Amino acid sequence: MTGADRFGGVLAGGVVRVGLAMVAGAVVGLCGYAISRAGGVLLFTVIGALAGALVAVGLNAYRRSARLTEVKVTVPQVSELTFVVNNDARQVAWQLFIESVTRVSAQRLDNEDGLLRESLTSLHGLFATTRETLKVSRPSTHVSAGLTVECLAVNFLNLELRPFLSRWHPRLSAFEQSAPDSPEEDWPLAAECRDDLRRLQRNARQYVLAFARLAGVRDAEEMLDASAANPVPAPTPSVTRPRDPAGS
Structure with missing residues (x-):
């Protein structure tokens, strides 16, 4: 096939598509004109059908966003628990995962590394x-068969972060x-x-992995291990000491 033949084929295909688009546009235009000219039962029937279609689309979108999914996670001091999440809860879990995974709470601090004051400030x-x-x-939908992401986060604060900060912040200060x-x-x-x-x-690592599981994050452990093995060096900032432990 020569270049001219290929060009002719492409041109013919383009003409066909344009023609089909014109026909479809004409049909839509005729339907719109007919609806605008309709009256009585026909007009109300068309409006009702359109309203019903819109309601169906809205309900379907709501069901997808509100659909609950059971997820089993294991956390310290609590063992394995069943949580229920929807799209809103997954978004909250994702935010908590990102906040946790980028802080010292999930990164090992050896005896020769960093400053305790910086670590406490980061945890605060x-x-x-x-x-x-x-x-x-927004609070998660009430459920009777499982816990919510808020419950996991509150346990993380009250069972892990608060006791540590309450013990060590005043001592270091x-x-x-002196x-x-x-x-x-x-x-x-x-x-x-x-x-x-x-x-x-x-x-804290177990809580971070639990947040990741609730958020649907894949390879969360690999992300944590890679971050720990290849830390990004950063300049040492001036440290502002919090007044109250655990923000209370």
Whole structure:
């Protein structure tokens, strides 16, 4: 086939498509004209049919967004639980996953790495952000067969973050005030605090994975492990010390 033949075939195909589009447009135009000229029973029948179609589309979209799905997750101190989620709950779980996975709560801090003050400040920020996310989100649909993502998040705050911050924030602040020019290594409780932080991180990792599972995130463990193995270096910021532990 020559180039001219191919060009002719493409042109003919284009003409056919344009012709079909014109016919379809003409049919739609005639239907619209007929409806505009209709009266009595026919007009109300057409309007009712259109209204019914719109209601059906709206109900279908609502059912898809409100449909509940059961998800089983395992979290520290609670064992395996069944949660029920819809699209709104998945969005909340996704926000909590992103907030948690990017903070020190999910990243191991070795004895020679980082500063405890920065870690406590990051955890304090996670507490405040998680609480704010729950405040601005809509409550999950009431269910009798399972728990909600809000329940998981509140357990994370009250069983993990709050006890840790309430214990270590005042102790570290007292040391900083008594020895403002001393490095953290001179704090007698530094090693104990780091041990407790590692325990918190182990438990927090399970909550982060639970948020990921509720949100439908794939390969969440690989994301955590890759982030821990290849941390992105960042400049050390000036640290603002929170006034109250756990934002209370």
